[in-house]
Amino acid sequence: MDLAARALAIHQTLLAFYGEPIWRNPLPPLDELVSTILSQNTNDVNRDKAFQALRQRFATWEEVRDANPTEVIDCVRVAGLANQKGPRIQQVLRQITQERGTLDLSFLNDWPLEEARAWLMKFNGVGPKTAAIVLCFSLNRPAFPVDTHVYRVTGRLGLRPENMSVEETHTHMEALLPPKTYYAAHLNLIRLGREICQARKPNCSACPVREQCDFAMKSAGK
Secondary structure, three states: OOHHHHHHHHHHHHHHHHOOOOOOOOOOHHHHHHHHHHHOOOOHHHHHHHHHHHHHHOOOHHHHHHOOHHHHHHHHHHHOOHHHHHHHHHHHHHHHHHHHOOOOOHHHHHOOHHHHHHHHHOOOOOOHHHHHHHHHHHOOOOOOOOOHHHHHHHHHHOOOOOOOOHHHHHHHHHHHOOHHHHHHHHHHHHHHHHHOOOOOOOOHHHOOOHHHOHHHHHHOOO
16 A cells, blocks of 8 residues: 555544544634744643633734734733744734735635745744644645644654654645545544654554554554
């Protein structure tokens, strides 16, 4: 079985095990961009607390952009690295305004995918994962986000070369799977990584894809 066929088979096994995943209600692209910046080096709970604090303190993103930096930092403190994330968010908002004259990112729907990805990634603090999340979850574009869970699990499964970087894995997974699978495959791989294929002690005996996994097969001496 070639690698693409293996990847699709693993995706189908995870669908049968977990079902079709549904993330939260889609956020507008600018909201998702800010939320994903807040998510860096923290968990979902603290990300959401920081995001809600911003939305409750400021009526619009324009107000966030123009606010005293200390106010923004205080709002996002719960997400950690607030002295970086607060100014970073304000700088991104200022740059978007300077270039576009507005904070509406819906124009990215009309751009070729790689141009839209490159445009997002030119901002400080916006890497391949953040850009892919905005494209996939807010704009329904065919992008495959790779976080630490997806990176770890795809490595153990043997779906990517062992020495491939996180950045390279984004385009690798996009080439490996059909675009229609990206949303569900991304979410189910994350769930597998959080619940079963954990970093320190993977629970291979409970894993639905253990018979398709290089790591599990080697551990079992097969």
